[in-house]
Amino acid sequence: MESRRGSFVQSRCYTVFVGNLSPKVHWRFLKKLFQRFGRVLDVFIPRKSDVSGSNFGFVRFPSLQEAENAVFIFDEAWVVDHRIQVNIAKFRCRSSYWRKKQPKVVSRSAIFH
Numbered sequence: 471m472e473s474r475r476g477s478f479v480q481s482r483c484y485t486v487f488v489g490n491l492s493p494k495v496h497w498r499f500l501k502k503l504f505q506r507f508g509r510v511l512d513v514f515i516p517r518k519s520d521v522s523g524s525n526f527g528f529v530r531f532p533s534l535q536e537a538e539n540a541v542f543i544f545d546e547a548w549v550v551d552h553r554i555q556v557n558i559a560k561f562r563c564r565s566s567y568w569r570k571k572q573p574k575v576v577s578r579s580a581i582f583h
Contacts, residue, residue: 482532483531483532484530484531484537485528485537485558486504486528486529486531486537486540486557486558486559487526487527487555487556487557487558487560488500488529488544488554489520489524489555490554490555491524491525491527491550491554492525492549492550492552493525494550495525495549495550497513497514497527500515500527501513503544503549504529504531507531507536507540508532508533508539509531510530511530511531512528512529512530514527514528515528537558538558540556541556541557541558544556
């Protein structure tokens with residue numbers, strides 16, 4: 471684990487996929503909902519929808535036990551009038567957060583001097 475000014479990058483995390491989300495669900499709501507299973511490292515809801523037109527998101531936990539508990543309790547649960555599907559994500563965890571950083575802008579004058 472590496473410390474960076476109050477936030478950190480987790481070297482090991484477990485991601486839970488949450489499918490069939492209501493468009494009304496905000497990432498803050500999803501974070502609060504899943505925090506009952508432990509510490510939530512990050513929540514991400516893409517702006518795009520899946521193949522069937524449903525919204526989806528990802529919740530990251532620091533331990534496998536917390537992620538598995540979330541899957542056990544929330545899979546097929548009703549959240550904001552939608553029956554959600556919850557399972558362990560099928561990709562490896564990245565060591566950085568999903569929030570996009572602002573791209574570095576290089577001025578033209580710096581390039582030609």
